[in-house]
Amino acid sequence: MQNTVNQSIMPVTAKINENGVLEIGGCNVVELAEKYGTPLYVYDEDTLRASCRQYKQAFSPYENVSVLFASKAFMTQTICAILKEEGLGLDVVSGGEIFTASSANFPMERCYFNGNNKSSEELELALETGVGRITVDNFFELELLDSIAKSKDKYVNILLRITPGIECHTHEYIQTGHLDSKFGFDLSQLDEAIELIQERFSNLTLVGLHAHIGSQIFETQVYSDLVAIVSEQFAKIHDKFGIMLEEMNLGGGLGVQYTSADDPPSIFAISEVILNALRENLVKYNLPDPKIIIEPGRSIVCNAGVTLYAVGSSKQVPEGKKYIAVDGGMADNPRPSMYQAKYDALVANKANQKPEETVTIAGRYCESGDILINDIELPETEPGDIICIFSTGAYNYSMSSNYNRIPKPAAIIVQNAQSDVIIKRETYQDLILHDVIPERLMCPLGDGHPLS
Ligand code: LLP
Numbered sequence: 144m145q146n147t148v149n150q151s152i153m154p155v156t157a158k159i160n161e162n163g164v165l166e167i168g169g170c171n172v173v174e175l176a177e178k179y180g181t182p183l184y185v186y187d188e189d190t191l192r193a194s195c196r197q198y199k200q201a202f203s204p205y206e207n208v209s210v211l212f213a214s215k216a217f218m219t220q221t222i223c224a225i226l227k228e229e230g231l232g233l234d235v236v237s238g239g240e241i242f243t244a245s246s247a248n249f250p251m252e253r254c255y256f257n258g259n260n261k262s263s264e265e266l267e268l269a270l271e272t273g274v275g276r277i278t279v280d281n282f283f284e285l286e287l288l289d290s291i292a293k294s295k296d297k298y299v300n301i302l303l304r305i306t307p308g309i310e311c312h313t314h315e316y317i318q319t320g321h322l323d324s325k326f327g328f329d330l331s332q333l334d335e336a337i338e339l340i341q342e343r344f345s346n347l348t349l350v351g352l353h354a355h356i357g358s359q360i361f362e363t364q365v366y367s368d369l370v371a372i373v374s375e376q377f378a379k380i381h382d383k384f385g386i387m388l389e390e391m392n393l394g395g396g397l398g399v400q401y402t403s404a405d406d407p408p409s410i411f412a413i414s415e416v417i418l419n420a421l422r423e424n425l426v427k428y429n430l431p432d433p434k435i436i437i438e439p440g441r442s443i444v445c446n447a448g449v450t451l452y453a454v455g456s457s458k459q460v461p462e463g464k465k466y467i468a469v470d471g472g473m474a475d476n477p478r479p480s481m482y483q484a485k486y487d488a489l490v491a492n493k494a495n496q497k498p499e500e501t502v503t504i505a506g507r508y509c510e511s512g513d514i515l516i517n518d519i520e521l522p523e524t525e526p527g528d529i530i531c532i533f534s535t536g537a538y539n540y541s542m543s544s545n546y547n548r549i550p551k552p553a554a555i556i557v558q559n560a561q562s563d564v565i566i567k568r569e570t571y572q573d574l575i576l577h578d579v580i581p582e583r584l585m586c587p588l589g590d591g592h593p594l595s
Contacts, residue, residue, distance in 0.1 A: 169557070289346050289347050293345075306321075374421070471552065502519060
């Protein structure tokens with residue numbers, strides 16, 4: 144079976160040139176670091192488009208499929224423009240994501256709005272911008288959405304999010320009757336939700352069910368179990384309420400390779416399991432073909448992205464570890480400190496040199512836990528060397544912060560030896576943009592002060 148981009152740490156265009164320097168998208172990454180500064184998020188457009196195409200190809204044996212990108216993994220106007228071209232939709236979870244998509248002229252009918260506590264303003268924005276489907280998470284939201292829809296005289300197609308009783312971690316999963324989760328309706332609450340829709344919430348039309356079982360998943364069997372559970376619910380709803388649901392949203396979750404220890408299944412392996420399970424269950428429950436929706440995030444963008452950092456200080460603990468510090472860290476990549484996530488890296492300007500020492504790559508933020516990679520073998524480094532950390536395309540920029548009042552890095556996209564900024568580097572001015580000093584606390588800035 145063909146390998147897919149989620150199975151390899153590096154972007155598809157990564158190579159080491161004759162001078163031993165890493166290139167991505169035909170661009171020398173050391174020159175990118177010089178041109179745009181560091182830290183720098185670099186996205187490889189070919190990898191990004193390849194993952195979109197692999198998803199579409201993998202599900203092409205089934206006629207009625209929508210692939211949505213879970214935009215929480217990385218959301219900018221440029222991503223929207225590329226996804227629009229590639230024919231994907233979007234899973235959005237906030238007013239900000241809806242606004243970004245609509246500002247980029249994304250076809251809003253391809254957007255599905257998820258989330259366990261959407262505000263009235265966000266639901267209104269969704270209706271105003273023409274978001275295609277709203278996935279309703281709970282009883283409170285059913286009532287809220289119906290009243291907003293009535294006040295605007297609109298009819299809304301909804302899915303109900305269910306907790307299917309499958310809990311999935313990277314290497315194991317459990318199946319239980321009920322799951323303790325903040326998301327979705329327990330299966331035992333579905334009948335009541337549907338009765339309410341039929342009896343009271345007349346501006347809502349139930350078109351399908353949604354379930355998402357976890358993230359960074361390496362199992363395939365779990366998707367087959369999920370299809371079986373959702374299909375059974377389709378059959379039960381048809382028998383009890385006479386409603387034949389049309390849309391089955393199976394969420395995202397496919398894992399990616401962060402280090403060589405990770406062995407995620409390919410996009411083709413996942414589609415095969417889902418489509419086989421679907422065929423089997425449609426026959427078993429005598430159901431017509433529903434529309435299948437999947438919403439991968441990480442497996443679309445993660446391996447398209449790398450982060451470049453410059454090496455600064457270093458420290459050898461006597462008879463202990465050697466630390467090398469870079470100019471970014473937990474604010475541009477919170478995943479190691481939040482999830483003990485592991486990464487792989489190269490010294491980009493010494494990419495063909497042999498590893499000579501085991502070092503720990505530390506960030507620059509004021510916390511001992513700000514470590515990007517523990518114990519990695521690298522050639523000897525000097526200040527100014529460029530470290531490239533791989534697989535940083537998902538949930539890095541989107542979870543970044545201004546901790547320690549440090550401006551967020553820029554992001555660029557590369558293809559065919561061309562590079563373009565897609566997110567500008569923040570400035571100190573940006574950091575104080577929303578600061579307000581109440582007048583009574585205002586003291587005049589002295590002459591010669593840089594801001595006077
Ligand atoms: N659909 C729903 C409803 C989700 O909640 C998520 C992710 C996805 C799709 C996309 O899942 P993916 O294909 O990316 O695994 N910040 C964490 C990941 C949180 C995922 C939350 N939900 C991380 O950095 O690992």
